[in-house]
Amino acid sequence: MKEGQNISGADILLEQIISLGVDTVFGYPGGAIIPVYDKLYDYSDRLRHILVRHEQGAIHAAQGYARVQGRPGFVMVTSGPGATNVITGIADAMIDSTPLVVVAGQVKSDLLGTDAFQETDFIGMTSPISKWSYQIRRPEDIAWAVARAFYIASTGRPGPVVLDFPQDVQRGFAEYHPQVCNFIRSYVAVPEPSDTVLRMAAEMIDTAARPFVVFGQGVILSGAEKELEAFLDKGDIPAGSTLLGLSAVPSANPHLKGMLGMHGNIAPNIMTQNCDLLIAVGMRFDDRVTGNLETYARQARVIHIDIDASEIGKNVPVDLGILGDAKEVLTRLTGLIQGGVRRAWKDEDVKCYEVENSRVIEPEVHPAEGLLNPGEVVAAVAEACGGKAVIVTDVGQNQMLAARYSKFVGSRSFISSGGLGTMGFGLPAAIGAKIGDPGRTVCLFVGDGGLQMTEQELGTMVQEGAGVKIVLLNNNWLGNVRMWQELFFNRRYSFTKMVNPDFGTLAAAYGVDSATVEDRDSLAPAIARMLSDDKPFLLNVHVREETLVLPMIPPGKSVDEILLDRNVFFEYGR
Amino acid sequence: MEDEKLYEITAYTENQVGLLSSIAGIFTRRSMNIEKLLVYPSRIEGIHKFKILTRSSEKLIQAVVLQIEKKVDVVKAFYEVDDERSCREFDFVSNFLKEREEINK
Numbered sequence: 244m245k246e247g248q249n250i251s252g253a254d255i256l257l258e259q260i261i262s263l264g265v266d267t268v269f270g271y272p273g274g275a276i277i278p279v280y281d282k283l284y285d286y287s288d289r290l291r292h293i294l295v296r297h298e299q300g301a302i303h304a305a306q307g308y309a310r311v312q313g314r315p316g317f318v319m320v321t322s323g324p325g326a327t328n329v330i331t332g333i334a335d336a337m338i339d340s341t342p343l344v345v346v347a348g349q350v351k352s353d354l355l356g357t358d359a360f361q362e363t364d365f366i367g368m369t370s371p372i373s374k375w376s377y378q379i380r381r382p383e384d385i386a387w388a389v390a391r392a393f394y395i396a397s398t399g400r401p402g403p404v405v406l407d408f409p410q411d412v413q414r415g416f417a418e419y420h421p422q423v424c425n426f427i428r429s430y431v432a433v434p435e436p437s438d439t440v441l442r443m444a445a446e447m448i449d450t451a452a453r454p455f456v457v458f459g460q461g462v463i464l465s466g467a468e469k470e471l472e473a474f475l476d477k478g479d480i481p482a483g484s485t486l487l488g489l490s491a492v493p494s495a496n497p498h499l500k501g502m503l504g505m506h507g508n509i510a511p512n513i514m515t516q517n518c519d520l521l522i523a524v525g526m527r528f529d530d531r532v533t534g535n536l537e538t539y540a541r542q543a544r545v546i547h548i549d550i551d552a553s554e555i556g557k558n559v560p561v562d563l564g565i566l567g568d569a570k571e572v573l574t575r576l577t578g579l580i581q582g583g584v585r586r587a588w589k590d591e592d593v594k595c596y597e598v599e600n601s602r603v604i605e606p607e608v609h610p611a612e613g614l615l616n617p618g619e620v621v622a623a624v625a626e627a628c629g630g631k632a633v634i635v636t637d638v639g640q641n642q643m644l645a646a647r648y649s650k651f652v653g654s655r656s657f658i659s660s661g662g663l664g665t666m667g668f669g670l671p672a673a674i675g676a677k678i679g680d681p682g683r684t685v686c687l688f689v690g691d692g693g694l695q696m697t698e699q700e701l702g703t704m705v706q707e708g709a710g711v712k713i714v715l716l717n718n719n720w721l722g723n724v725r726m727w728q729e730l731f732f733n734r735r736y737s738f739t740k741m742v743n744p745d746f747g748t749l750a751a752a753y754g755v756d757s758a759t760v761e762d763r764d765s766l767a768p769a770i771a772r773m774l775s776d777d778k779p780f781l782l783n784v785h786v787r788e789e790t791l792v793l794p795m796i797p798p799g800k801s802v803d804e805i806l807l808d809r810n811v812f813f814e815y816g817r
Numbered sequence: 818m819e820d821e822k823l824y825e826i827t828a829y830t831e832n833q834v835g836l837l838s839s840i841a842g843i844f845t846r847r848s849m850n851i852e853k854l855l856v857y858p859s860r861i862e863g864i865h866k867f868k869i870l871t872r873s874s875e876k877l878i879q880a881v882v883l884q885i886e887k888k889v890d891v892v893k894a895f896y897e898v899d900d901e902r903s904c905r906e907f908d909f910v911s912n913f914l915k916e917r918e919e920i921n922k
């Protein structure tokens with residue numbers, strides 16, 4: 244501890260992050276951050292540095308790490324191209340409320356604004372996509388800015404914070420005093436819900452015959468998983484999860500009716516349209532969840548619980564907004580509501596489930612013959628993991644199928660790029676998740692397109708010994724786009740077919756074990772082999788090329804207009 | 818289109834470099850025009866004041882004001898319908914320009 248000493252700005256940064264509990268740095272060096280890297284050399288006993296292969300990999304890995312750990316991921320890159328390479332991840336973390344602190348080197352202060360070598364206006368570029376962005380201008384300000392950055396990133400609705408760190412400030416000297424930040428006068432991290440509003444909500448719930456809860460990642464971010472279950476139990480209220488809410492409630496919870504939205508389950512989407520009270524908890528009514536807003540839950544009264552005031556009423560008009568932390572609101576609401584028995588309403592999903600099961604799930608997961616289905620592969624892996632693995636996905640059909648057919652027993656077990664839908668997120672996020680929670684199995688579901696967006700991170704995985712289990716749902720297409728072309732663009736397959744490398748050889752080049760599976764009989768043994776140890780593994784599964792992810796609410800349609808198959812819509816009551 | 822009116826937004830903020838462009842970005846994102854913008858020290862020590870005039874529906878202005886207030890360095894943000902007089906001026910000038918365009922056709 245160098246408290247009270249006159250030390251360099253680079254040292255202050257490292258001392259300060261350690262004092263805030265950081266032990267892992269995801270990064271990539273370069274000219275404008277070399278002074279910090281030079282000091283980092285002496286900190287290897289206290290800071291583990293993960294050297295990625297591309298800065299995009301660093302930030303997605305930090306996101307995976309933050310999502311399993313529940314505390315900010317820390318990223319360090321150089322100026323100019325290093326900084327611009329993390330922009331996708333910053334935008335992704337912003338929309339998915341992932342706490343991150345990103346430190347980017349910057350040219351010397353006297354060169355700012357002169358188009359110096361590797362100068363970019365990083366603050367200007369990131370201010371619309373970060374929770375806070377700040378350029379540190381004096382060595383005396385470093386500890387303060389870092390403390391503030393971690394406080395902002397991790398409190399309230401979490402998000403990414405950017406610190407721009409000019410080289411002369413890294414090299415300058417100041418007296419170091421560790422800083423803690425837990426108050427900013429212009430920023431109310433956790434608003435306090437009022438008693439009156441909570442009592443009004445309880446009354447609305449008590450008088451509702453068919454209440455329905457839609458919950459999102461806010462439940463996980465707030466640590467309100469148990470409180471949500473207690474609330475559902477007491478009120479006997481059914482619930483649906485958003486994509487990012489998955490794993491907040493165990494898959495086996497009888498109140499849980501499945502996933503909402505475009506490729507969600509039929510029951511929760513239909514129940515949204517049949518309920519008389521919609522209670523939204525820690526979710527933001529994304530258009531992939533709501534479909535056509537004009538028809539969304541129009542019959543119902545709406546209560547929206549969120550920590551972010553700007554979300555309440557943004558997309559869906561609400562009858563009652565409750566501003567506060569999900570954990571506190573749910574605890575207090577559970578105390579206020581009367582216990583209910585709503586068996587008949589809760590069982591309304593049975594018909595929906597039967598149709599979905601016979602028309603979609605069974606044919607996908609247990610086909611009689613033919614090529615392997617991607618959903619079948621997910622279900623087999625999920626079964627083998629017993630719901631205990633951390634499931635990470637890339638984007639596309641692989642993502643939707645992983646979400647639909649995985650099972651969860653505990654929270655923080657599903658990591659996916661929801662709001663931004665960033666292809667290439669999967670592999671680095673899985674590496675970060677494994678580093679953040681090394682005791683658990685981490686399974687990545689990824690398509691051949693998305694894997695090739697960040698496949699260079701296989702190198703990071705090997706160098707760090709991160710035993711990620713990569714399940715490649717290899718269909719030789721940009722599958723999700725091909726599906727849209729088939730359904731909505733008259734099968735004009737414009738630039739979605741891919742000529743792929745031999746992924747087994749690719750894995751071998753990195754010294755990663757792999758198995759290529761083409762038929763049903765070899766699937767289970769290959770999965771067993773993959774899960775037999777804690778080493779990295781690539782399971783390259785050749786799946787049926789032209790598949791649809793069903794059910795599907797076509798874009799812009801109402802959430803009860805659900806495709807069961809090409810041109811076959813679900814009809815309620817049949 | 819919901820009824821559009823001229824609104825005046827007032828935001829009290831910390832005096833932070835970059836906040837102006839970050840607030841302006843909220844308007845850019847939704848292709849909204851800022852009709853007038855003033856930034857000056859408020860009567861509260863260390864706190865700045867933004868005055869922003871924009872044409873919008875009530876629903877949109879609510880969303881925008883909440884997004885402004887969400888910025889960490891913004892203390893509070895409010896909106897009100899701009900006073901009658903500047904509305905009249907605004908309408909006068911915009912009508913004038915419309916007429917000019919008609920002539921130009």
Ligand SMILES: Cc1ncc(C[n+]2csc(CCOP(=O)(O)OP(=O)(O)O)c2C)c(N)n1
Nearest residue numbers: 639640641664666690691692693721722723
């Ligand atoms: C960076 C980025 N570029 C483009 C897209 C658009 N996109 C969404 S899904 C998809 C196809 C994904 O194909 P693949 O990775 O093979 O997965 P599959 O859908 O076949 O499972 C594309 C191109 C995106 N989401 N992200």
